[in-house]
Amino acid sequence: MSEALLRVEDLSVYYGMIRALKGISFEVNKGEIVSLIGANGAGKTTTLHTITGLLHPKEGKVFYKGEEITRIPAHKIVSMGLVHVPEGRRIFQGLSVYDNLLLGAYSRKDKDEIKENMEKVLAQFPRLAERRTQLAGTLSGGEQQMLAMGRALLSNPELIVLDEPSMGLSPLLVGEVFEIIKSFREAGKTVLLVEQNAKKAMSISDRAYVLENGEIAMSGDSRELAEDERVRKAYLGA
Amino acid sequence: MNFIAAIINGLSSGGTYAIIALGYTMVYGIAKMLNFAHGDIIMMGGYAMYIALSLAGHPILALVAGIVFCVLLGVAIERYAYKPLRGAAPLAVLITAIGMSYLLQSLAQIIFGSAPKMLVKLQVPGFFMIGSLRVDYSTLITLIVTVVVMTALTVFIKKSKPGRAMVAVSEDRDAALLMGINTNAIIAITFAIGSALAAVAGYLMLMKAPSLSNTLGAMPGIKAFTAAVIGGIGSIPGAMVGGILLGVVESFSYSIPALAPFTEAVEFSILIVVLLVKPSGILGKMRREKV
C-alpha cells in the first residue's frame, strides 16, 4: 500500500493539565474526502490545529506526503500544499475581497500561475468577483465562507482541511458549500472535513472517523458508518 | 495672522507627533502591545546622530546613522525583551516595555552624561515671509517630511505584499499564520519601520531645538502616544489625525497667554475627553472581545 497523503500517529495534545487528544491515529489518502465527526469538545478542532501547526502535540507525529511535519511552524506548512480553512471563516474584515484572496497566495512566488489561479477562483465564485473591491467584513456569512474557501484555493493546495464550513449558514447555502467541497475532489484535491452536520458530511465523504472525548471511537466507510446504530443515535439524530 | 501662524506651527509639531505616533500605533496593532520604550528609541537615535556628526560631520549621514541604529535597536529590543513574552499576560509585556524605557534612559545618561549635547549642525536657520507671516525653513521641512512619510507609509500598507500581511497579522494572527505569513517576521518588520520613523522624528525635533539629553524622547513619546490613543490606537490614519490634532491644540494653547502654562494639562485632558466620548478613539474600531 502506498503512503497516505496525511498520516497522524498517536497524537496527544494538552491544554495545561487537560488532555484534549488522547493518542489518536488516522490517515487521509490522496483524492479522498474524509470527515471527522463528533460532539462539541470531542477534539475535532484541536486535531486540525495540531495538523497545521497552530498547536503542538505533547506526543505523537503528523506526516504529510511521508514527511514529518509535527514541528514545522504553521506558516511553513501552507507552502507544502496543506491549507487550513479555520472555523468561523476568519477572513480579514478590514481588507478587500481581492486582498483577502491575494493573501491566500502569500507563500507563492509564481506570479503568472497565481494570476491564472485567481481567474479560476473568481470564475468559480462569481459573487466574489462582483464584490472584489468591497471590504470583506461587509460580505454575508455565506459569501464569507466562499471567500475563505476561495482564499484557500489560491494557495494551490493538495490537501484542504476544512473546519465547520457549514456553521451558521442557511440550509440552502449549506447545500452550496457541500457542492463546492465535492468540486474540490473533482479538481484532484484531497479534503479533510470537520463537521457538526454529520449527516451531510458523511453523505459526501468516502470515509469517516468518529471522535469521542479525544479518542477515535469508530471509523470506516462513510456509508457503512451511517448505517451503524450507535452513530445514527448519537450523531444523525435518528 | 497669529491664528495662521499657530496653525502652521501646530501642523509642524503635530506632524512630528504623528510620525512618532505611527510607531506606537503600528506596534500596537500588530504586536498588540504598548511599546513604552518607543520615545526612548528616538533619544538613542539622537545620540547615534551625535556620534555620526562628530565623526563625519554631515547632517544627512547623521540621519542615515540614526535610522540604521534605531532599526537595529528596535528589532533587538523586540527580539530579546518582548518576543519571549509573546503569549504571556499583557501586563507582563507592558511592564517589560516600561523597564526597557527606564533602561535606555539610564544607559544613555551613564554613557553620555546628563549635560545636554548640542547638535547645532542639524539646525536649519532662516525663514521666509508669506505676506507678514514668518515661516521657518525648519517648519517647512517638517511639514514636507510629514506628508512624504505619511503618503509612503499609506501606499506601503495598502499596496505592498508585506503591507497587506501587516494588516492581516493585526486583524487575526492565527489566520495570518494559516495564510503562510511568518508573523514573527512581520512583527520584526513593524518594529523596524516604527524605529526608523522614530529616528526621522528625532531628527526633526533636533533640527528645531538641537539640545539632546537622555530625556529627549520621554515627553514627546508620551504625547505622541496620547495622540495615537486619541486617534484610535491601532489605526494608522488615526495616528496621523491624533498627532496633528494634538500639535494644533498645543500650538493654540501656547499662543493664549492664560492657557500657556497649562498646555500639557490641556493636551492630556483631550485624551480623557476623547476616551469618555468615544473610547476607541477618533478613528479606532472597537476590538471585539474573544472568549
Place this chain on the structure above:
Amino acid sequence: MSLKNFNWKKYTNYLVVGGVMLIFGLLSLVGVSDASITSLLERISIAAILAVSLSMVVGFLGELSLGHAGFMCVGAYLGGKVAALLEPSLGNGPLNFFIALLVGSLAAALFGVIVGLPALRLRGDYLAIVTLAFGEIVRSVVMNLPAKLFGGTLGLSTPRMDKKYLFIMGFLLLLACLAVTQNLIKSKHGRAIISIRDNEIAARATGIDVTKYKLFVFTISSFFAGVAGVLYSFSMYTVQSANFDYNYSIEILVMVVLGGMGSINGSLIAAALITFLNIQLQTMLTGDLAVLQNLFYAVILILIVIYRNAPGLKGFREKYNMRTISEKLFKKKKTVVENADAGEEEATNE
C-alpha cells in the same frame, strides 16, 4: 479563641511591622535613635504604603496604574495646604495632622473615582494610559497655578511638625493599609477581584459587576496613595511637584514587581529594601553615576518579568522554583512535621 489555635502565621507581617515600630519608638523615647534612622523609617513607611496600595491594583486587579505618584501628589498638596492653613489656629500637633490626612486621602480617593470611572470601563491598557496622563496633568497644574495657592515651582511649605514620632504615624497608617488590603483580599469581594484578574469574561458571566469592583479597588488604592502623600508632605516640610513625576510612579511599580506581583509581603519587603538601598546609594553614587541605580532597577525589572512570565521558560520555572527546591532540601524535615501534626490531631480527638 484559645491562644493555641490562633494562627500566628497569618499575622506575621503585622507583628513585624508593629515590632519595628515599637522597638524604634522605644529607642526614640530613650533618645538612642537619631534623626537619620527616624527619617529612614518615615520613608520606608511611605514607600510601603505606596507599594502595598499599588499592589492591590497591579497584583490583584491585574490592571496597570502609572499615576500612583499623581494621587500621592494630590494628597501631599491638598493635605499640606490644609495643614498650612490650619496651623495658625490649630498649631502643628496631631489634630492638624489628622485633619490634613483626612482631606488629602479623601481628595486622592475622589480623583481615583474621577480617573477610574472612564478608564476602568475600557479593557486592556487604557488605565495605564489615563493614569499616566492624569499624573502629568496634576503635576503640571499644581506647578503652574499662582504661587500663593500651591507655591508654584518653589513648592509648598508645610507645618514643621515635631518629626520625632512621625514615623510612628507612618507605621500605624501602614498597619491600617495592610489590614484593609489583606482583609479585602481574603473576603468574598477579594475572590471576586481575583476572578476578574484571572478571567474577566468568565467573571462577568457569573454576574460579578466588574466595573464596580475595579473602581472600588482603584479608589481604595488611590486613597492610600493620598495617605502616603500627606505623610510625605509632613516628612519633607516642602512639597515639590517635580518629585511626583512619572519616574516616581515607575519606582513604586518596581517595588511591586520586585516583591512578586500579587504578594503583599513581597511589596512590603521590596519597598523597605529599595528605600534603604536608595538612601545608601545616594551617598555612594554621585553625579551621573547615580543613574547606575536606575539602570540596575530597570534590568532587574525586565529580567524578573521575563523570567516569571515567558511561556518558553515554563518548564524551567517548574523545575527550579523556590517551592520545589525547598521541598527537595527539606524533604525529610517536612514529613516529620506532618507526622507531628497528625499526632496532635489524634491526641485532640481522644
